[in-house]
Amino acid sequence: MLKLSALYRFPLKSGIAEPLQQAHVDAIGLAGDRRWMVVDAASGRFQSQRALPKMSQIAAHWNASGGLTLQAPGRPNLDVALPGADSELRGVTVWSDSMRVPDAGDEAAAWLSELLGKPFRLVQVPLERARQVDTGYAEAGEKVGFADGFPLLLIGQASLDDLSTRVGRPLEMLRFRPNLVIEGSAPYAEDSWKRIRIGDLEFRVVKGCSRCILTTLDPRTGERSADREPLTTLKTYRERDGDVFFGQNLINQGEGELQVGMPVEVLE
Structure with missing residues (x-):
């Protein structure tokens, strides 16, 4: 069974993550995330x-x-x-x-x-000053705060486990700065999802997340990996059109509550 295994909020863009057991989802993602x-x-x-x-x-x-x-x-x-x-x-x-x-x-x-x-x-950024999400992937009126492009980022735990095996050492999930971590799926299963439900909330899975040099920084120390991992390994099998993808960007459909342990249903 798929379930929500972790929730993270980043109150300050590019600052330290705040692990949560539950969170409110408002019009532009997790309440307080990257505001x-x-x-x-x-x-x-x-x-x-x-x-x-x-x-x-x-x-x-x-x-x-x-x-x-x-x-x-x-x-x-x-x-x-x-x-x-x-x-x-x-x-x-x-x-x-x-x-x-x-x-x-x-x-x-x-x-x-x-x-x-x-x-x-x-x-x-107050809610009323949030910016429009790229209309190539979103409807007019769907907004985001200071996140790079989309309200939420999801990663499957199995995807990170597979990447860690390929790199040859355990990797921290927070290198990739997700909001939602899903447990129970096959590696990279999230690539094929189009709509999911967590609890009573529905989300559209709109675009793979292209990764950058930030993934090579140790989230605890800020030190860069001398071997440029995991980006080096990701480029060998997750590169497409010059970008390297890991994780999926989401847009929430409405507002509600999330809690770690909630079941996740793939709708499409």
């Missing part, structure tokens, strides 16, 4: 572990104010309030998409800039 983002102070361009491996050491947790508590080794914790309706809007870019979203203030900017070594700002 905060670090951007270059001058250009507004989003930042990630691809260029800043030290971001792998930033934890962001919800605090009592509805904002975040930022944590990193050697730095004092910082509580960041949820920006209000009158907060300054900052122009930012996520890949080719431009948005105007609330800035989280100078104190958060100073904390991040000192940690990361150049001027950065922290921004937050």
